[in-house]
Amino acid sequence: MGQEISFPTSNPFNDPTFLSTFKIPSRWQPTFETKSYPSPSIFATLRRARIPKPNDFIPLFGDCISVASTRTQEFLVFKDPENKFHPGSEVLTQIFLMTYITQSVSLNLINNFTCTAMTPEQRILLGADWVWALLDKPSKTPKIQIAVQVLHLHEREEAEDHTCGQETYRESMQMAQRASSNRNMHEKMVDFCTSIGKDCYALFLFFGKKNDRENIYGVLSNNFEAANGKYHRFDRTLIENFFRGSRYLHTPSGMMHAIISKRRGDPLTLMIKFS
Amino acid sequence: MDLYGKMAATQDVRGKAEGGDQNFDYMFKLLIIGNSSVGKTSFLFRYADDAFTSAFVSTVGIDFKVKTVYKNDKRIKLQIWDTAGQERYRTITTAYYRGAMGFILMYDITNEESFGAVQDWSTQIKTYSWDNAQVVLAGNKCDMEEERVVSVDSGRLLAEQLGFEFFETSAKDNINVKQTFERLVDLICDKMSDSMDGDPAATTGAPTAKLTDSAPPLQQPSCNC
Numbered sequence: 001m002g003q004e005i006s007f008p009t010s011n012p013f014n015d016p017t018f019l020s021t022f023k024i025p026s027r028w029q030p031t032f033e034t035k036s037y038p039s040p041s042i043f044a045t046l047r048r049a050r051i052p053k054p055n056d057f058i059p060l061f062g063d064c065i066s067v068a069s070t071r072t073q074e075f076l077v078f079k080d081p082e083n084k085f086h087p088g089s090e091v092l093t094q095i096f097l098m099t100y101i102t103q104s105v106s107l108n109l110i111n112n113f114t115c116t117a118m119t120p121e122q123r124i125l126l127g128a129d130w131v132w133a134l135l136d137k138p139s140k141t142p143k144i145q146i147a148v149q150v151l152h153l154h155e156r157e158e159a160e161d162h163t164c165g166q167e168t169y170r171e172s173m174q175m176a177q178r179a180s181s182n183r184n185m186h187e188k189m190v191d192f193c194t195s196i197g198k199d200c201y202a203l204f205l206f207f208g209k210k211n212d213r214e215n216i217y218g219v220l221s222n223n224f225e226a227a228n229g230k231y232h233r234f235d236r237t238l239i240e241n242f243f244r245g246s247r248y249l250h251t252p253s254g255m256m257h258a259i260i261s262k263r264r265g266d267p268l269t270l271m272i273k274f275s
Numbered sequence: 276m277d278l279y280g281k282m283a284a285t286q287d288v289r290g291k292a293e294g295g296d297q298n299f300d301y302m303f304k305l306l307i308i309g310n311s312s313v314g315k316t317s318f319l320f321r322y323a324d325d326a327f328t329s330a331f332v333s334t335v336g337i338d339f340k341v342k343t344v345y346k347n348d349k350r351i352k353l354q355i356w357d358t359a360g361q362e363r364y365r366t367i368t369t370a371y372y373r374g375a376m377g378f379i380l381m382y383d384i385t386n387e388e389s390f391g392a393v394q395d396w397s398t399q400i401k402t403y404s405w406d407n408a409q410v411v412l413a414g415n416k417c418d419m420e421e422e423r424v425v426s427v428d429s430g431r432l433l434a435e436q437l438g439f440e441f442f443e444t445s446a447k448d449n450i451n452v453k454q455t456f457e458r459l460v461d462l463i464c465d466k467m468s469d470s471m472d473g474d475p476a477a478t479t480g481a482p483t484a485k486l487t488d489s490a491p492p493l494q495q496p497s498c499n500c
Contacts (some may be wrong), residue, residue, distance in 0.1 A: 033493050040392075099374050109391075122338050126367075141311075141361055175354060179371075192336060195366040 055260055057113045058132070062253035064109060068100035069216050069275040076207055077214045089152035092207050093129055096150070112137060124176035127189030134260075144259060145200040146220070149189050151236060153208045187234045190224040198222045198265050204239050205274070216274035217243070220255060223267035246271040299343060299352040303463055304374055308396055309381035309388035311360030314415040317446035318381065319357045322456055327447055336367050344460060352462060365397050372403035377459045378410045382430075384443065385422040390414075390429070397437050400406040407470075409441075409462040410439045418445040 004134065072095050075087055097117055104110050117130045129150050132141040180188060186204070193200040202219040219242045228234045250272045262268050278294045281499060295477040307315040316334050320326050323340040356375070359366040380396050393412065412434040414425060427443055434441035440458055444451040 116332065116335050118335065119338055121340075122336065125338075126336050128335075142333075142363065172339070175341065176339070192367065196363050200363075 015151075037229065045202055049107060051136070052138065055257070058121055058253050058256045058260070060104075060107045060109045061113060061256055063107060064103040065252040065274060067103045068096045071099040072096040072207065072216065073214065074273050076216075089150075089207070092152065093150045096207075111135075120170075121172055121176045124173060124185075125180045125188070125193045127144050127187070128192065129187045143199065145193075145196065145198065146203050146259075147189055148203045148205055149185065150205045150207055151239070153210075153213060165219065184233075184235065186236065186239060187228060190228050190234060194225045194228075198267070203272075206240075209240070209243070217249070218255075218272040218273060218274055219243070219269075221267070221269035223269055242269070243271055249273040283372070290489070298350060300349040302354060303376045303460065304353040304354045304356070304458060305377045305379065306356045306358060306372065306375045307381060308358050308368070308399070310362055310386070311382070313360065313383040313386065313389050314446050315360065315379075315381055316357050318379070318444065318452060318455075319355055321358070321362050321449055321452045322445040323355065325449075327449075329447070333361065337371055340492060344457070346460060346464060353456070355456075369399060369403045374399065375404055375408055376463050378404070378408060379413050379455060379459060380410055380439065381413045381415050382425070383416050384414045384425045384430070385416055385419050387424045390425045390433075393437075395434060397439075407466055409459060409466060411455055411459045411462070412437065412439040412441045413451075414441075414443040414492045416445060416447070417443040417450060418448040444488045446479050494500075 059182055072092055075092055075095055078087060080086065085192045097115075101117075104113070104115060105243055112135050114133045114135060115130055116133065118126065119129050123129060126147070127146040130148050132146040132148065134144040135141065136143045181191075183191065191203050193202045199222070200222050201220050201222045203218050206219075208214060209217055219239055221242075222233070229237060232236055248271070250270050252272060252274055255270055255272045258268060258270055307319060309315055311333060312331060314428060316332070316338075317327060319340055320328075323342050334357055337356060337358055339354060342353045342355065344351050344353060356371055358364070358371065378400055380393060380400070382393055384390075397410070412430065414430040415426070417423075430443065431441050440462065442451045442455045442458070444455055446452060
């Protein structure tokens with residue numbers, strides 16, 4: 001796996017805010033006002049102001065994923081006693097995304113780690129359902145991106161073909177299909193990520209697998225193009241095969257740590273358990 | 276028939292042959308390009324949906340909207356592509372320049388850098404598109420007069436030098452949005468008419484290899500749009 005990047009740690013003695021904590025303000029005047037709340041201890045002034053670190057968002061991201069995965073799982077395991085009603089795959093994707101977004105807004109994560117849901121047209125053109133981006137603070141341009149495509153159990157997708165076909169026939173969808181290449185959705189997303197570079201990862205998110213229908217798993221890589229060129233067809237079976245060769249499943253936070261600490265340009269492929 | 280005629284015919288035939296909406300006579304592929312945050316997406320939203328939001332969401336890769344306009348009793352379907360301005364998406368966005376009949380090249384009148392980049396964007400059009408593509412230069416955010424750093428004259432002069440039409444626009448206040456698109460459609464129609472008139476220079480103009488890649492069987496469109 002990639003070598004860890006050492007992030008520059010600032011020298012506290014070069015930080016003006018550090019030394020200023022020892023100074024008495026020039027306009028300081030003794031005050032005899034009585035306050036209803038206790039004054040901060042003199043030792044409190046010795047503490048350094050907290051400087052945000054590049055990895056600060058990771059626990060928050062982990063929290064958001066945990067809530068979104070748990071909520072999605074509630075619906076993933078749903079079984080109609082009469083076996084007539086099945087929630088559509090699109091609904092499950094929406095539940096995950098809505099829960100994630102709500103949570104990320106409430107935790108104020110969106111300032112430097114954004115989640116952009118794709119329009120229906122973009123989903124066809126680029127193959128992604130949404131894109132996560134870690135932003136470079138001053139420029140607000142993405143430093144790292146993760147394009148996510150959700151894969152559902154076969155039977156759920158098959159049921160959808162008969163029930164939700166109308167959307168597919170929307171005019172703009174047809175245009176998007178025509179405009180994009182004849183590659184499948186998985187290949188389109190890999191192509192999209194490859195066109196950006198090694199700092200753009202493709203994440204295939206499995207809402208249930210054959211041998212474990214009730215959990216959420218993921219395969220993430222910035223190097224899928226290697227497999228894409230090697231095999232005749234980059235399909236679901238090929239993506240699922242990545243799990244066979246893996247002995248370790250990362251947590252979502254672990255995935256993010258691995259991405260952040262990887263040396264720029266190095267390939268990285270991980271298997272993740274999201275629920 | 277020259278390439279321009281072929282393009283219109285191509286789009287027309289495709290739309291009908293593949294079971295799409297048949298209620299159009301022509302389909303024009305237009306692209307909005309320019310630096311990040313100049314207002315390309317807002318401009319398209321104002322035109323297609325008559326909506327505006329001040330929240331800035333950077334476009335990921337590429338997106339598009341469809342709008343039908345009428346000109347001389349002809350229905351023209353506009354396929355308007357909204358491109359991401361950030362450099363990291365350049366490979367994917369330039370792939371969509373192919374076959375575009377018109378471009379709106381946008382800068383932000385409150386952002387000198389975006390104006391300075393116009394020349395580069397113009398070169399991108401020349402590199403990845405075809406010679407007959409029509410271009411309108413749009414100086415957006417003209418509602419923000421107090422923050423203006425690019426004068427109207429500078430914009431107009433640059434447009435003249437590059438051979439483009441010019442508008443100052445505001446997606447927020449809905450200034451010259453419709454006019455910009457209408458002018459671009461007019462320019463494309465004029466170009467098509469010129470081509471149909473059998474101008475030897477036009478008809479013998481060597482098309483770019485890229486565009487002829489997918490040249491369909493010829494069909495004479497009655498171009499009087």
